[in-house]
Amino acid sequence: MSGLVVVGADGSASSLAAVEAAAREARWHGADLRVVHAFIWPAMHVPLGRSFLGPPESGLRNMVERLLAEAEERARTVAPDVEVSRAVVTGEPLTVLEAQSRAAELVVVGSRGLGSFVGLMVGSTAVHLAAHGQCPVLVVREEGHGTGPIVVGVDGSSAGAGAVDFAFAEAALRGVGIVALHAWTPWNAPMPPPQDEEMPYASEPGALAAQEERLLHEALAGRQEAYPGVSVKHEVVHGGTREALIEASRTAQLLVVGARGRGGFAGLLLGSVSQAMLHHAHCPVAVVRSPDRSR
Structure with a gap:
């Protein structure tokens, strides 16, 4: 049975860097990769479908599908032999990713997501998971990965x-x-x-x-x-x-x-x-x- 690496994806540059790092980790570990998006809007009763005045591809649900498709494509480019799945989970990122960590051997997140305040080096999701995650947590910045020890x-x-x-x-x-x-x-x-x-x-x-x-x-x-x-x-x-x-x-x-x-x-x-x-x-x-x- 394969292990599982989980990565949080929100469409930010930081999360896309995390997806690439998670794909490499899944390849090294011989594990499956699950790309997870915490979809908070349904809990806030915000309309999810397309606007009647907008194009067919508009709307929050379509936006989420597009960002997950981009994340999955990034993962497959880095590690084409890794089994990749997507999950859209209703809830805020801290709770969703902490719950996902219970079944994972590693959770990967970007250092800053779309909701981070400008100027912060690392977001609240990364800090929270490092404290409360049930498995090791890898925090990745947008910069390329090094080759040192x-x-x-x-x-x-x-x-x-x-x-x-x-x-x-x-x-x-x-x-x-x-x-x-x-x-x-x-x-x-x-x-x-x-x-x-x-x-x-x-x-x-x-x-x-x-x-x-x-x-x-x-x-x-x-x-x-x-x-x-x-x-x-x-x-x-x-x-x-x-x-x-x-x-x-x-x-x-x-x-x-x-x-x-x-x-x-x-x-x-x-x-x-x-x-x-x-x-x-x-x-x-x-x-x-x-x-x-x-x-």
């Missing part, structure tokens, strides 16, 4: 383990390497056990850096054996996580982050780092929720 943000938390797994699986499917990046400062690094009773917060020079190196290696343990064909570059950066990941995204074809890391407040579904990546990364961003929160 996959960058995965690693913080050693259990919440971030799903992002590491997703990054390795995706790298194997794409035939590319991984840059596993861990950024730290003395303020976000866990304190090692005190070595000096008189100075309990002191540590030997280089101790924190060595500890963070170990954290990265431990977080990746077992993945290299599971994916022997994936080359991995370890990067431990002394600096801010957001800044390091944004810079790394300049040459990446995909950035993978967990929805929440070890520094997040309890109860938050989407952390500050993942939100910053959705707004400021230079490449597509995949947000992966921790296994205990996902389907």
